[in-house]
Amino acid sequence: MYVGIPNPNFIVPLDKMTIEPEGKSKFKVLYNPESYTQSRSVRYAEANGVSTNTPVVQFAGGTMEILEFRLFFDSMSAGTEVGGNLLDQAKFAANSLLPTLGKMVDVRNYTKKVYSLMEIDPDKHVPPLVKLEWSSLQFKGHLISCKQNFVRFSEHGIPLRAWLDCTFQEFVAPLKANLPRPLESPDTTKYRTVHQGDSLWSMSAKEYGQPEQWRAIANANGLANPRMLRTGSRLVLPALK
Template structure:
């Protein structure tokens, strides 16, 4: 039975955040050897909050952190792996470092990346590159290095808006009151109408809808568009 061709991990660099660069404008780094393992790290952050009129606190959802993706790449110029001996891996290290971390004057930031390997497709920004030199030739030049690469996931803005629906009126919202905030104004922002401020005041056991201060945490419950206004 014929064996299929081994697919190598590829890191593709893009200038556009929506990954719309033409193929001729993309830069690609292909792994010499595929990683033995990779890790995906997911985190969610919560805030301790206590609403008015309550005696206990509970954790409130704050933000879903971008996932982190990490793996190690081997660079080697001894010729043992690719049968192409070279004097050192200094140029390979520079190429990888510049691709991942170099500030691009045209876009005023480092590039965006897609990591492709088999069924894996990860989109994000490079947040770290740690290089450990493992082997030297007799004159002290590095000929083997292990490079740990870390990416932070990103989602294109149009997809992020659809996924999060942060201002949807059919979700429970908690807001920390800032200077200048009023219940009618916040109701308009969340519900699309300022008419629900009395219901919000009642849910939060406020003696008056004006009785809010910076730092207060106010609950805005889910509503339906046809909810009658008191």
């Protein structure tokens, strides 16, 4: 009989990552990810400048944050270290004592909790919004990609072990105060006053929804150098056909 240091999970249970789909009960992962990656990016657009050797570069917007990690699932393991409720832990503990031929806990019963987060909610017609919590990690978004890799099976062909590669995309609720005003019709001539920091590129994107139409504004106002805008001057924004 083994005598030694007890499993520390009996003394201080591991803080498990929890996943909570909107409108549904949250659940814990069986094993915490070994690592996770957070990333985001910004986009810059370029257009050939008028009488210049270098293109005009304009910030075109940013992207939502991406969270990526890999989850491990193993129905052959003992139950003391896995997540889930006491019933799940007891089921895993009992299953671990059986020979491989007798192991009947299908790991897909647990992987599908994650994999199904991409299924469309019949009431809202979109996949559910998901909240992830793991200590200091607090993330709200949608599961946009999930790859299941089943790597071990029982003699009956039941999947017993799997890896899930998950990619979540951040969701930020729009604030009415920060929403851009609706684009006016591009087939109507308009006039705008130049403010500090304005550029033909940003005006074109804002008024026409097409940043590349800055040339039309430059031509309509006889601007030889589109970078030289005088604050307070009034520009005509021609109608686009």
